Structure formats: C-alpha cells, structure tokens
Amino acid sequence: MTELTGRVSPNSMGVVTATCVSKVELRVSCRNLLDRDTLNKSDPSVLLLMQSQGHWMEFDRTEVIKSNLHPVFSKIFNLDYYFEEVQKLRFEVYDIHGHCSIGTRDDDFLGGMECTLGQIVAQKKMTKPLFLKYGKYAGKSTITIIAEEITGNNGYVELAFCGKKLDDKDLFSKSDPFLEIYRINDDDSDQLVYRTEVIKNNLNPVWDPFKVSLSSLCSCEEKRKLKCLIWDYDSRGKHDFIGEFYTNFEEMRKAMGDNKVNWDCINPKYKAKKRHYKNSGVVMLLDCKLHRIYSFLDYIMGGCQIHFTVAIDFTASNGDPRNSCSLHYINPYQPNEYLKALISVGEICQDYDSDKKFSALGFGARIPPNYVVSHNFAINFNSEDDECEGIQGVVQSYQSCLPKIQLYGPTNVSPIIGKVAKVAADEEKTKEASKYFILLILTDGVVTDMADTREAIVRASYLPMSIIIVGVGNADFTDMQILDGDDGVLRSPKGEPALRDIVQFVPFREFKNASPAALAKCVLAEVPKQVVEYYSYKAIPPKCPILDSSGSACTTPE
Numbered sequence: 001m002t003e004l005t006g007r008v009s010p011n012s013m014g015v016v017t018a019t020c021v022s023k024v025e026l027r028v029s030c031r032n033l034l035d036r037d038t039l040n041k042s043d044p045s046v047l048l049l050m051q052s053q054g055h056w057m058e059f060d061r062t063e064v065i066k067s068n069l070h071p072v073f074s075k076i077f078n079l080d081y082y083f084e085e086v087q088k089l090r091f092e093v094y095d096i097h098g099h100c101s102i103g104t105r106d107d108d109f110l111g112g113m114e115c116t117l118g119q120i121v122a123q124k125k126m127t128k129p130l131f132l133k134y135g136k137y138a139g140k141s142t143i144t145i146i147a148e149e150i151t152g153n154n155g156y157v158e159l160a161f162c163g164k165k166l167d168d169k170d171l172f173s174k175s176d177p178f179l180e181i182y183r184i185n186d187d188d189s190d191q192l193v194y195r196t197e198v199i200k201n202n203l204n205p206v207w208d209p210f211k212v213s214l215s216s217l218c219s220c221e222e223k224r225k226l227k228c229l230i231w232d233y234d235s236r237g238k239h240d241f242i243g244e245f246y247t248n249f250e251e252m253r254k255a256m257g258d259n260k261v262n263w264d265c266i267n268p269k270y271k272a273k274k275r276h277y278k279n280s281g282v283v284m285l286l287d288c289k290l291h292r293i294y295s296f297l298d299y300i301m302g303g304c305q306i307h308f309t310v311a312i313d314f315t316a317s318n319g320d321p322r323n324s325c326s327l328h329y330i331n332p333y334q335p336n337e338y339l340k341a342l343i344s345v346g347e348i349c350q351d352y353d354s355d356k357k358f359s360a361l362g363f364g365a366r367i368p369p370n371y372v373v374s375h376n377f378a379i380n381f382n383s384e385d386d387e388c389e390g391i392q393g394v395v396q397s398y399q400s401c402l403p404k405i406q407l408y409g410p411t412n413v414s415p416i417i418g419k420v421a422k423v424a425a426d427e428e429k430t431k432e433a434s435k436y437f438i439l440l441i442l443t444d445g446v447v448t449d450m451a452d453t454r455e456a457i458v459r460a461s462y463l464p465m466s467i468i469i470v471g472v473g474n475a476d477f478t479d480m481q482i483l484d485g486d487d488g489v490l491r492s493p494k495g496e497p498a499l500r501d502i503v504q505f506v507p508f509r510e511f512k513n514a515s516p517a518a519l520a521k522c523v524l525a526e527v528p529k530q531v532v533e534y535y536s537y538k539a540i541p542p543k544c545p546i547l548d549s550s551g552s553a554c555t556t557p558e
Contacts, residue, residue, distance in 0.1 A: 024121060025148045025216060026077040027191065028062060030093060030130075032140040033069040034110050040236055041067040042095040044110060046143070048077050051088035064096045067237030074180075074195035076216065079117060081149075087117040091143055093130060111138030120147045146191065148215060155292040157217055157249070159285070160209035161196070166265065166281035167203075169232035169240040174201045176233040177242060179283070183218060184225040193217055193226075198233040209287060214249075222250040228283065230265050243267045243280035256288045294542055296528035299535060302542030304433045306352035307359075307423075310342055310394060311416045312379065313443035313472070314365035315409040321402045327444050327473050328407075330399055337472045337508050338442050339395060344516035345440055345468065345523055346391040357387040360394045361416055366406040373408050376415040410448035413441055417456040417467065424463040433540050436531050437465040440523075444473040446480055451493045457483060458490065461498035466530045468523045471507040480505050500533050501526070 028046050036042045045064045049056040062075035081087070093110040111130025120126050130141040161179055169175045178198045182190040194212050199205035218224040226247050232240040243265035255261040264279035271277050300306075319326030329336055335343065350356055363375040378386035380397040381404075388394045417439065424437045447453050457467065469484075471477040483490060484505040490498045504526050511519040535541075 023149070024079050024081045024117065025213070026079065026120065027073070027146045027148075028075070028077070028091065029070075029072040029144045029192075031070050031142045031144070033071070033093065033130075034095075034139055034141060035069060036095040036108065036110065037067075041069050042110060043067060043097070044069075044071050044093055045096045046073060047092040047094065049090040049092065051090070056090055065237070066235055072192045074192055081117055081121060088114065089117055089120075090114045091145070093141075093143065109133070111141050111143075113143050115145075120145050121149075123147075148219075155290060156211050156213045158209055158211050158287060158289040158291070159194075159252070160207065160287035162204070162206040162284050162286055163230065163265070164204055164262075164282045164284065166205070166230065167232075167242050167267070169242065174203050175240075175242065176200050177202065177205045178231055178233055179207055180229045180231065181217075182227040182229070183216070184227060185219075190227055203281070206286070214290070218249045222253070223248050228263070230281070230283065241267065245283060252285055252288045253290070255285045261285070292541065294532065294535070296531050298542045299433050299436075299531060300352060302433060304531070304542065305354055305435050306349055307435050307437045308346060308349040308353060308440070309359040309361065309420050309437065310346065310440045310442065311361045311363060311413065312338060312342075312398060313411060313441075313445070314362050314405060314407050315411050315445065316364075316407045317409070317411075317475075318407055318444050318473075320407070328402060330402065339398070340516065341442055341470045341472065341508055341519065342394065342398075342440070343391060344520045345470075346394065347516075348520050348524060349438060350391055356390045358391065358394055359386045359420075360388050360397055361386060361419070362401065362405070363413060363416055364407070364409050364411055366408050368404055371406060375412040376419055411443060411445050412449040412452075413443070413447050414449050414452035414456040416441070417453065417460060421456065421460045421463055421465060424460070424465040428463055428538075431538070431540060433535050433542050435464065436534070437463075438527065439465065439467045441467065441469045442472055443469065444471070445475045446477065450479070450482070453483065454490060455492045455494075457503060458492040458496055458498045461490075461500045461502050464531075464534050465502060466527050467503045469503065469505045470519075470523065471505065471509075474509060477505070477507050499537070500530060502530055 030044060030046070033042055033044055043064050043066050046062045048059045048061065050059045051057075059079075060075075060077055062073040065071040065073065090112060092112040095108050095110055097108070109132065111132055113128045113130055115126065115128065125144065125146045127142050127144045130138040130143055132138050163177060163179075166175055166177055176198050179196045181193045183193050184190055193216055194210055196207040196210070199207065214220050218226065226249070227244060228247065229244045230242040232242055234240065245263035245265055247263060251261065262282040262284050265281045265283055267280045270280065314328075318328050321328040321330065323329060324331070327337060346358065350358070360379045362377050362379045365374065365377070366372060367374050367377050368381070379401045380386065380388060381401065388397050420437055420439045427435045427437070460467065469480065471480060483503045490501070490503070504523050506519070506523050508519070511522070
C-alpha cells in the first residue's frame, strides 16, 4: 500500500509536489561464490550501494556468514520505492577478514552486480551473475534478490524464544545453538525470515528478542506454515543439525494466552532410527507481541474527521480593500490570492469532514461594534458559532466582513493557534481517533509575536493538529521558515523541542502560474504523515468501521 510522505521534488515549473512512496524489503542470497580462503571457505557479506547525484553511496550491508559459498542472509534491506525515479543499486560481495571490515585487496572482492530497484520490484525475484573488475565473470557465482512490498495495515511482530535440553553435538563442550525461521511460500519454497544469534556452550539457550514485519514473517497470513530449524554452530560453516519444528503465527499468538505450547525439536533421522526417540529438545515461545502499523487511510476509513479552520490576516499591510492594489481587493472577475489559497486547500479538506462546516477566523483588525483590535475573531461575527457552511460559506463570510472591519495590526497568530489547540486538547482526552485539526493561516507578512508563536506550536505538536501557513504577497518570508521544521527541530524560546513537525510553510507566489491543485498538493503533502505520527505516538488505533442496516460503512458509535 502506498502512502504519502513529506518528500518533495521539483516539477518543470519549479513547484514542489508530493510524491507517493512504497516501502520495499529486499532479501539477498548467493550461490557458488569464489573460494578466496586457503584453509576455509570465504566469509561473505553483501554491501548495498545506491547512486546519488552520480556517486555510489553505501546504504547498508548484511551480516557476515562464516565459511559459506552459498549464503542466505537474514539481513533485510528496507528501501523507499519511487515509481517516477530510476533508483540505481549496486550489490557487492566481499570475503570478510577480521571484525566485519570490508576488504581492500582485489582478492577480497567476490563479485558485484548493478540493477535498478524498479527492475527488482517488477520481477519480484531476480537472479543475476556476479562480475569481477573489468566485466569478468566471477565463475558461476550468482546473486538472488527477492522484493516484497510492505503493505498497509501490516505491522511488526516482537518474538522471543528459548530452548530446553537440546541435543549435545560437541565432544568436549556443549552445543552452540542458533534458531532459523523460514516462511513456506505458495510454491512450497522456503524463505529465511530470521536467524538468531549463537548462544555459546548452552543446551538451554535464551535467544534475544527480535522484531520482524508481519509481511516478512507470514505474508500477513496468520495460518501460513513456518519452518523452524535449530543448529549447533560451527566456525567453519559446517553447522550440525539439531532438529526442527513447524508452526504458524496463529499458533504463536494463542501460545501467549492460556494455551501454553512447547514445540518438540525433531531430528527426522533420529526419529526414523531410534525406537524410543522422543525429541532433540524443546523450544518455547517466551514473548509474542503484534504491533499494527496503520496508514492515513486506515484512520480516515475508520471514521476520523478532519476539522478545518482558516485564519485570515487583516493587518493594514495588506492595503485598503477598496484599492485594486490591495491583497484583499475583491475583483469580480478573478479571486485574490487569499481566496485562491483558501479554495484550493479547503476544497480538498472538505472531503474529510462529514458536516462540511468550517471555522473561519480573522486577526489583526479592528472589529465592530467597539472597533478594538482583535487577533481572534469570527469573520461571520457570531462569537457563539464561528463555523461556515462549506468553503463557499467561508468565501461569503470573508467578502461580507471586509467592508465592516478596519485593517490594523500587528500580525499576531499565537492567539488563534491557541484557540484551535484548546479544542484539539479536548479531543485528545477522548483517546480516540475521531477528529484531527488542520489550521490554515493566510498571512501577508512575518508574524510579530514570533516567540509566542513558537511556544504555541511546540504545545500544539503534542495534540491532534497540523498547521499550514501560506504567505500571500511579495513580502520577505525568510524568517517564516523557522516555523517549518523541515530544516531542523522547532524549539520554544525556552529550548523545548516540538514533538512532531506540524507546520508547513509555502509562499503563494511560487504557485502563481501553477494550478490550484499544485498548491493544495504541496501544502497538504505532510498531513497524512503527521496524522499517522500523532496517533502512533499516542498508540491510538483507528476506530473500526461497522456496517449499518443498509450495508454501508458507518463509524463505531460513541
């Protein structure tokens, strides 16, 4: 499942637009590697490099597998996949000497292969020959890469195992056991999911807990068969087989309830030969926890409403609305920049709000009846209900209020952030994924109360809330970039960091020649990620949709 992330890229117009990214897992194995060692076989490790701006950069590397010319690596490479980009990859295999160091001698290099991530994803399983320098084949050496997309509503599993009374395979000491878990695929092939560490000289090992994605473990199918193998480690790579057992994730989950289960570790050869053979030890599950990872759509489809609030700058720097040079001038033939920004963003947000009512606020103006300066007033002048019917209702209230107010100043936005944050704080107390708040601030200049605004944003970062700021006009908005956490963590004047990056700032002038959809795409690009980050931090799952009597989905009742 794809999800929208905060990554942006420029299009032909110089406008930044959001891109959709899928997460992909790559698993690597090799066959018939060159034997570079004199006394043992090669100790291979695979290095993954990615090309960036014409240069190869190390991305990650696998573990080292001792004395093995046909290694199956347990390390999983996790990459972001972009359909619209050519993502060049290079896999290099080395014979490792010493403590996981990549060799520098030519005879340490066992071969390499270049391809694109798109090619791997398209084939799902790719096997290619390895080449030495100058395009020379590395014998019959091959590398196989298997790609799997990490699907939405997937999650990861925490598992912990121990063994009891395992067979002793060593003459002068006890076995050095490790556990391997394989997933059985639809074609009956098996895929290594995880390999534990080796526990030295111990017939009752307790292996470290580990995490694995549910997709990797069982392709998100809880009844898919899993094969588990126990080995006695040998430094030369000739591991002694202790035994095996079969299970599935469904059985693992039940084992953590009242139905405790021990798996007999069976060596088929012993079972066939020994009349009274029982097992070669037992394996027990110490811990099994499933952590779901939910997507933005999981929350939206679960009934989470996006509550949209717009705040409009009515300071005097905008110019007299009666003058055609004013940013607030109402041209009967073309909407001004305030209206363009409001409509382009609001029309998208309204699809996620069931009642289609939006709070519309103003700041920086003298308002009737006493004409005192207000930095937080309803543009419909209804202090009891600041909501307007749909985006068109906001537009009408905006046009109606302009002749009734006096543009003034200064440009203080912290009061409005605080007002929306107060409502969001009330929602937070429900501990449900019911409402998420988006505040759109439209302003023609740098805010005057920067310290208070930073403080308000840091406070709001702990709430179900995002802030979009669109700079209207030709002012110098350099200082406004401070509020957008893309270049570093925003901090309050006291130095407290924001929990999340919740602010997106965009100058409208960069979109003057672009479509309204381009502006909306850019300013809303980070919202899905911010929604998921908030509910993940709070460990709040989506509300599960239920069916009404007509069979249509409706949200879970309060």
